Amino acid sequence: MRLSWQERFAETPGVFKSPQRRQTVVPVLDFAIGGDEFITMAGPCSVETEHQLMTTAHHVRRSGARILRGGAFKPRSSPYAFQGHGLEGLKMLQRAGAATGLAIVTEVMSEEDVSLVAEYADILQIGSRNMENYSLLEAAARSGRPILLKRGMVATVADLLRSAQVVLDRGNPNVVLCERGIRTFETATRNTFDVTAIALIKLISHLPIIADPSHAAGHGDLVPALARIGVAAGADGLIVEVHPDPDKAWSDGEQSLDFAEFDAMMVSLDPHLAIRQKGREPTTQRFQEAVG
Ligand code: PEP
Ligand code: MN
Numbered sequence: 169m170r171l172s173w174q175e176r177f178a179e180t181p182g183v184f185k186s187p188q189r190r191q192t193v194v195p196v197l198d199f200a201i202g203g204d205e206f207i208t209m210a211g212p213c214s215v216e217t218e219h220q221l222m223t224t225a226h227h228v229r230r231s232g233a234r235i236l237r238g239g240a241f242k243p244r245s246s247p248y249a250f251q252g253h254g255l256e257g258l259k260m261l262q263r264a265g266a267a268t269g270l271a272i273v274t275e276v277m278s279e280e281d282v283s284l285v286a287e288y289a290d291i292l293q294i295g296s297r298n299m300e301n302y303s304l305l306e307a308a309a310r311s312g313r314p315i316l317l318k319r320g321m322v323a324t325v326a327d328l329l330r331s332a333q334v335v336l337d338r339g340n341p342n343v344v345l346c347e348r349g350i351r352t353f354e355t356a357t358r359n360t361f362d363v364t365a366i367a368l369i370k371l372i373s374h375l376p377i378i379a380d381p382s383h384a385a386g387h388g389d390l391v392p393a394l395a396r397i398g399v400a401a402g403a404d405g406l407i408v409e410v411h412p413d414p415d416k417a418w419s420d421g422e423q424s425l426d427f428a429e430f431d432a433m434m435v436s437l438d439p440h441l442a443i444r445q446k447g448r449e450p451t452t453q454r455f456q457e458a459v460g
Pocket of ligand 1: 213239243294295296297318348383
């Protein structure tokens with residue numbers, strides 16, 4: 169007897185699609201994540217300078233992004249690497265958001281910083297390294313801001329859904345999941361983009377899920393292909409690292425796109441988005457019919 173998906177993920181009933189809850193639509197400024205519009209979040213890995221952030225924000229806005237990303241508090245693999253500008257970085261993000269109309273997503277790394285980050289950001293990002301930090305998740309949930317929950321680098325889909333359930337249980341329904349690649353035996357790429365997780369989550373969960381091709385690939389030249397694959401798998405949006413001069417980036421330059429590369433990627437998504445519009449996830453529809 170095959171286990172149904174509901175049985176397999178019985179621990180997290182709240183994230184499951186049901187007749188009452190087919191799709192969570194997360195409101196952000198004057199648009200939404202999880203609705204009909206495919207949402208692109210773009211910007212540098214780290215907020216570095218006013219000029220770097222402003223030029224990037226204006227550029228990605230013109231090319232169709234809705235949300236500016238950028239780290240002010242940075243979790244780095246090395247304790248000696250740039251850790252972010254903190255409050256100054258948040259202020260730069262706020263100015264760039266105000267100048268362009270872009271919403272802001274930025275990472276919050278510790279419970280103590282939640283209320284500060286929530287003052288400046290429209291969406292709080294919980295990074296991979298903190299996906300299972302339940303006290304941080306609870307504090308972030310209580311802020312009332314939408315949460316972008318990135319999958320841990322060694323987390324299963326069940327682990328990711330469990331963390332999402334923690335946020336929902338604290339009364340915050342606005343969770344956006346993010347597949348950003350997981351660790352496998354492969355070393356040619358930074359991580360392995362688990363596209364199956366996107367397809368599975370679209371099938372079983374009402375929560376929106378976006379793809380992060382930048383951290384999945386670790387190499388800018390692979391990012392556009394992974395972005396297109398994310399679209400084909402049904403992702404509700406993308407988060408992509410973009411930098412005016414990736415070779416000079418203070419963090420994650422190797423995986424960042426320059427402006428021309430970002431534009432080319434965005435144009436290359438269009439036919440894939442158009443196909444999706446026509447077909448509108450037949451497997452998901454069948455599942456929805458099956459659950460009621
Ligand atoms: C980031 O978005 O820059 C980041 C640190 O991502 P992750 O938590 O997925 O490694
Ligand atoms: Mn990064």
